[in-house]
Amino acid sequence: RWNVNKSMNLQKKETDLQEAAAWIKQGKVVAFPTETVYGLGGNALDSQAVKEIFRAKGRPNDNPLIVHIAKREQLDALVTDIPEVAEKLMKAYWPGPLTLIFKASDQVPTDVTAGLDTVAVRMPSHPIARELLLESGVPVAAPSANLSGRPSPTTADHVWSDLEGRIAGIVDGGPTGVGVESTVLDISGPHPVIFRPGGLTQEQIAEIAEDVELDQALVTEGQAPKSPGMKYTHYAPKGSLTLVTNYLQIQELAAHAQAQGSRVGILTTENRKHEYVADFVFACGVDEDLTTTAALLYNGLRQFDDHQIDVIYSEVFPENGVGAAVMNRLRKAAGGRIIE
Ligand code: TXA
Ligand code: MG
Numbered sequence: 001r002w003n004v005n006k007s008m009n010l011q012k013k014e015t016d017l018q019e020a021a022a023w024i025k026q027g028k029v030v031a032f033p034t035e036t037v038y039g040l041g042g043n044a045l046d047s048q049a050v051k052e053i054f055r056a057k058g059r060p061n062d063n064p065l066i067v068h069i070a071k072r073e074q075l076d077a078l079v080t081d082i083p084e085v086a087e088k089l090m091k092a093y094w095p096g097p098l099t100l101i102f103k104a105s106d107q108v109p110t111d112v113t114a115g116l117d118t119v120a121v122r123m124p125s126h127p128i129a130r131e132l133l134l135e136s137g138v139p140v141a142a143p144s145a146n147l148s149g150r151p152s153p154t155t156a157d158h159v160w161s162d163l164e165g166r167i168a169g170i171v172d173g174g175p176t177g178v179g180v181e182s183t184v185l186d187i188s189g190p191h192p193v194i195f196r197p198g199g200l201t202q203e204q205i206a207e208i209a210e211d212v213e214l215d216q217a218l219v220t221e222g223q224a225p226k227s228p229g230m231k232y233t234h235y236a237p238k239g240s241l242t243l244v245t246n247y248l249q250i251q252e253l254a255a256h257a258q259a260q261g262s263r264v265g266i267l268t269t270e271n272r273k274h275e276y277v278a279d280f281v282f283a284c285g286v287d288e289d290l291t292t293t294a295a296l297l298y299n300g301l302r303q304f305d306d307h308q309i310d311v312i313y314s315e316v317f318p319e320n321g322v323g324a325a326v327m328n329r330l331r332k333a334a335g336g337r338i339i340e
Contacts, residue, residue: 015030015168015169015170015171015172017128017131017132017135017171018135019169020032020132020136020169020171021132021135021136023168023169024041024042024043024049024132024136024138024140025043025136025137025138027042027043027046027048027049027052028042028049028052028168029041029042029049029052029053029056029167029168030042030167030168030169030170030171031145031153031156031159031163031167031169031170031171032128032129032132032142032170032171032173033126033128033129033156033171033172033173033174033176034068034124034125034126034129034142034176035096035097035124035125035126035129035176035177035178035199036097036124036176036177036178036179036180036181036182036198036199037144037145037152037153037154037176037178037179037180037181037298038144038145038152038153038154038155038156038158038159038170038176039068039124039129039140039142039143039144039145040053040056040057040142040143040144040145040159040163040167041053041068041132041140041141041142042140042141042142043136043138043139043140043141044065044067044068044078044108044109044112044138044139044140044141045107045108045109045138045139046109046138047109047110047111047112049141050065050109050111050112050141051111053065053141053142053143054111055166056163056166056167057143057145057146057147057148057163058147058148058149059143059148060148061111061114062114062115062228063114063143063228063229064112064113064114064116064119064120064228064229065112065120065141065142065143066099066120066121066122066141066142066143066182066184067108067112067119067120067121067122067139067140067141068121068122068123068124068129068133068139068140068141068142069121069122069123069133069139069140070123070130070133070134071123071134072090072094072123074139075102075121077105077107077139078102078104078105078107078108078119078121078139079102079103079104079105079119079121080102080103080104080105081102081103081188082102083187083188085187085192085208085209086100086102086187088208088209089185089187089192089205089208089209090123092207092208093200093204093205093208094122094123095123095124095125095130096123096124096125096199096200097122097124097125097178097181097182097183097198097199097200098122098182098183098185098199098200098205099120099121099122099182099183099184099185099196099198100120100121100122100185100186100187101118101119101120101184101185101186101187101188101195102118102119102121102187102188103117103118103119103188104116104117104118104119105119112141114228116228118186118188120184121139122182126173126176126177128171128173132171144181145159145162145163145167145170146158146159146162146163147162147163149236150162150235150236150302151235151236151237151297151298151301151302151333152180152181152235152298153298154175154176154179154295154298154299155174155175155176155299156170156172156173156174158298158299158302175295175299177295178199178291178294178295178322179294179295179296179297179298179299180198180199180294180297180298180322180325180326180329181196181198181199181325182196182198182199182200183196183197183198183199183200183201183202183205183325184196184198184227185205185212186215186226191211191212191213192205192209192211192212192213193212193213193214193215193226194212194213194214194215194218195215195225195226195227195230196227196229196230196328197214197218197324197325197328198325199294199322199325201320201321201322201324202214202324203320203321215227215230217230218230218328230332235298235301235329235332235333236301236332236333236335237301237302237304237305237309237312237333238304238305239263239265239304239305239309239310239311239312240310240311240312240337241267241301241312241313241314241330241333241334241335241337242311242312242313242314242334242337242338242339243314243315243316243330243331243334243337243338243339244313244314244315244316244338244339245316245338245339245340246339247268247272247315249339250266250268250276250313250315251275251276251277253313253339254266254276254277254278254311254313255277257310257311257313258278258279262310262311263279263280263307263308263309263310263311264278264279264280264309264310264311264312264313265278265279265280265281265282265304265307265309265311265312265313266278266280266281266282266312266313266314267282267284267300267304267312267313267314267315268281268282268283268284268314268315269283269284269285269286269287269293269315270283270285270286270287271286271287272315279307279309280303280304280307280309282300282303282304284296284297284300290317290318290320290321290322290323290326291321291322293317293322293323293326294322294325294326297326297329297330298329301333314330314334316330317330
């Protein structure tokens with residue numbers, strides 16, 4: 001069975017896939033794994049279920065949700081127009097970590113779109129997510145299954161520590177693969193525009209749509225982001241995170257903060273973890289492969305909390321490929337604190 005993970009003691013949270021699908025049909029909300037992060041799903045066409053998602057997460061209601069589907073045919077009822085470029089992108093990258101923004105049909109409740117005239121849709125590739133979507137037979141609205149403001153969950157334990165007592169259950173599929181959320185791409189305008197960098201890289205999108213652009217707010221300081229969710233200080237650990245461009249400065253900064261009485265953490269990779277001394281050093285993958293860093297990033301941010309770290313210094317990462325998403329999340333988690 002998908003949900004049984006015997007290596008973890010998760011009896012209470014393990015939810016049978018059939019039961020989870022039945023709950024979704026009944027208007028309840030359940031957490032489930034996708035290839036990016038765990039989602040908190042409810043029937044997208046049931047506005048009570050959608051309200052329940054916002055309540056469980058403590059999410060501001062001006063932040064719209066992504067609608068998840070299992071079959072291409074489910075898209076037609078949700079949108080009014082499917083541009084040529086969207087057809088090509090779906091053919092190349094669905095199912096997978098790509099969310100597309102379409103003009104919304106009037107079947108989509110305003111709770112899902114937060115009153116915008118567009119709707120975000122994605123087809124996840126994770127076998128459990130696909131199975132759940134097929135079984136429930138409805139489009140499923142699902143944000144990441146964290147409390148609003150916390151790092152997105154990449155394990156069932158992360159979900160449980162944020163949402164225990166607030167949701168019906170979790171389908172436990174073990175750790176997710178990609179580790180950062182899907183790429184949000186607007187295809188409703190003249191050029192495809194990346195609203196949120198994510199698991200599918202800009203380079204991959206450019207293979208299909210070479211005129212793809214980044215939302216200016218991701219490049220220029222002080223611009224209002226087009227994707228409502230990008231304006232919140234997301235992904236943040238409890239400790240104060242600072243990015244350090246030159247890693248050779250990190251050990252001295254850490255020693256200084258420790259001398260002032262702080263518990264200090266350092267975020268690096270396997271390649272340099274032995275060069276540092278701190279209260280907690282997290283090796284976030286290996287330099288040779290940025291996908292390993294993306295896969296572990298949120299787990300690492302949560303572990304600094306588990307170790308009651310007050311001050312975190314992080315190395316910076318190359319911004320090619322999925323590194324763009326990693327650095328986007330780290331910058332937001334750092335809230336502008338960067339030592340060049
Ligand atoms: O990988 C993912 O995308 C995960 C998994 C569960 O599928 N979901 C996820 O959802 O990250 P959430 O709600 O945490 O992030 C959705 C993002 C937010 O930044 C939101 O503002 C944006 O997508 N979004 C949703 N609908 C939009 C729309 N109509 N226009 C612009 N941005 C939209
Ligand atoms: Mg989220």
